[in-house]
Amino acid sequence: MNLIFGFVLILSTIILIFIDPNTLLSAMLSGGNKALSLTTRMAVVYAVWLGVFELLEQSGLAKKFASSIKPLNTKLFGTLPDKANDFISLNISANVLGMSGATTPMGIKAIQELEKHPNTEYAIAMFFVINATSVQIIPSSVLALRASLNSLNPSSIVLPTILATLLSTIIGVLLTKVFIKKRR
Numbered sequence: 001m002n003l004i005f006g007f008v009l010i011l012s013t014i015i016l017i018f019i020d021p022n023t024l025l026s027a028m029l030s031g032g033n034k035a036l037s038l039t040t041r042m043a044v045v046y047a048v049w050l051g052v053f054e055l056l057e058q059s060g061l062a063k064k065f066a067s068s069i070k071p072l073n074t075k076l077f078g079t080l081p082d083k084a085n086d087f088i089s090l091n092i093s094a095n096v097l098g099m100s101g102a103t104t105p106m107g108i109k110a111i112q113e114l115e116k117h118p119n120t121e122y123a124i125a126m127f128f129v130i131n132a133t134s135v136q137i138i139p140s141s142v143l144a145l146r147a148s149l150n151s152l153n154p155s156s157i158v159l160p161t162i163l164a165t166l167l168s169t170i171i172g173v174l175l176t177k178v179f180i181k182k183r184r
Helices: 002-019 021-059 061-068 070-077 082-096 100-115 121-133 140-148 154-179
Strands: none
Touching (some): 021 061, 021 100, 070 082, 070 121, 082 100, 121 154
16 A cells, blocks of 8 residues: 555656646645644644543542443453553543544553453453544544634534444444454
8 A cells, every 4th residue: 555655646746846846845845834733733632631641540530430430341351450441441531532642552551461461362352443443422633633724613523423433333342242252
């Protein structure tokens, strides 16, 4: 796939050099400027949410939240080590808030904790599926992106996002339960 995109990029650059070199240079400079601006805005959004999750963890609220959804986690993943349950709970809650990029550190920690214990292949597979499909109630990243690009109605994607992510998560969970067996 990278070969195809690379080929299209090189071909279109060569064509634009001969057809309209001023447009090519202008587009490259403005594209870089827009990318840097967008990256800065998204970094701020992620920093805020990562700070919120750090406060939740330090205050002990994350532990309380993890224990409150432990029955759901047990139903989905099977028996989990406590630390893995904590990280999985934080990861899922961050995904629900639409901060999929900010969940990576928690996801890595959850997998590391699961790998320390025997017979956690099913839990790792289920966690991967739930993390990849991630039900989003508040798609914060997309809302911030749409708002930063001056969308007329940035929140118009909330209901379609909830429905699409809910459906993908349900299908992913069912397929995982069908094709990957839990070890008892």
